[in-house]
Amino acid sequence: MRGDFEAWSREKLTEVESALMRWVPEHAPAGLGEAMRYGVLDGGKRQRPLLALAAAEAVGASVEPPRAEAALRTACAVELIHAYSLIHDDMPCMDDDVLRRGKPTVHVRYGQALAMLAGDAMQALAFEVLTPEAPGVPLALQARLCGMLARAAGQHGMAGGQAIDLASIGTPLDENALRDMHRRKTGALLQASVMMGAACGEAGPAATQALSDYGAALGLAFQVVDDVLDATQLSATLGKTAGKDADHNKPTYVTVLGLGAARAQAQALHAQAHEALARSGLADTVWLAALADRVIERDN
């Protein structure tokens, strides 16, 4: 099974990488395309694209060409939103980080102005990718995907979570407030990756609810594990600066709960994710299950 997952994941990553190469333009003007490609290509674990594609397979969307095309576009769109958020998040006025995926961050390489524009253009590109002008993806599905992505990325989702994060520096957050922040900051887009993938196929209300619960549990587990890794790993393993949240005096699951309780929380969320898949009634949740395992077991 593990071997199968690695093969599936490699195949899907190749598809996503090649689609991103095609859709993130080399020739956007004045170095913008180069900065965008630098920010999104050749790096990253692509958790969100894999979640989208695994959810699409779970609901049978990988068979019919227009639905498979929609799933691939969804996979790239969620990654573009994620990559843009990293570019902006790394800038001096935010986390001021110089290392990302083992490389200098976009603003270090291209300057702050072009980094900001590259992020802005990547957010727009995510919606371009979801709305192809050529026939293929049904227009009603395009609209649903755009709406889901916008809500996950916007003020009540990722951007809202980042604002809470910003306001929380040096402030004691309790566990509820911390959970709310992470549900928005990272959880919303991870969950949307699952739900958008599922929207590419057909799922009844019960399966949709189960996938939503899976996405929520996995999204939060991802952040708890991130906090544990940030507190326990070296920068070289992470490919980014370790310990920066503690250095910036930001509340994390480790500072709020302690290391042991944070690890236990991650395990509990992992179990919830599997339980949700079990009651989804969907036959083909093996890749979603493997992705939940990988979130817990990763070391970077």
Added chain:
Amino acid sequence: MRGDFEAWSREKLTEVESALMRWVPEHAPAGLGEAMRYGVLDGGKRQRPLLALAAAEAVGASVEPPRAEAALRTACAVELIHAYSLIHDDMPCMDDDVLRRGKPTVHVRYGQALAMLAGDAMQALAFEVLTPEAPGVPLALQARLCGMLARAAGQHGMAGGQAIDLASIGTPLDENALRDMHRRKTGALLQASVMMGAACGEAGPAATQALSDYGAALGLAFQVVDDVLDATQLSATLGKTAGKDADHNKPTYVTVLGLGAARAQAQALHAQAHEALARSGLADTVWLAALADRVIERDN
């Protein structure tokens, strides 16, 4: 006629303002909503919303409720994209401007980090506004509007133009290069405002082409006039810092063509815009015509 236009424009601006008040949320977390509202409410000439609504009227989209709703959402979405671009453009790593619409810029008021996030969230919000979950706007129209907006805002449109602008500081651009930059930087979104408004109704290929030509001419005229005003007006009249392009050693229509030729260019584009309306075959282009006049006659 002029009196009619002022009344129409006042009525539409009230509708747009009240819709923006409703859709730009006061309660987005951690001050984000406040910064977003500061950046978009209570100021601005709302050229783009008025173009969208005038184009929608020209194609009869103001009559049927779902189409009128789509036109109002379009008007707000294009303004959100415009307002986000101003917030980012004013930041220290870009134009480093402290005054906008007669008020301190968003980053001066709320700090750079929240300003960047407010801009990011406003771009997402534009797509949220275009994809209402409640029934009303047909899904196929939602998808078309999202696609048009994303392309106007993204790497080949506004963001691409800003990248060229950034790269052009201190570089001599010829008139063609300058025109290309402005067609993207400001022209693409102005033209998209017209075309998205028109997409809310029904227009045949000839009318669509004519409206596209109108939008292109008006978009470029807008920038030429902007450059003329930047070179000739005081900051107090403009409500923003005058002469900043020359100070930043950026090429403008005035520095490339000279003041007299720039003014003549604006007049020629104005004539082109009217000519395009005349051949559109549309009965109700009176507001579009008045908006073209206002672009030329404005003093701020």
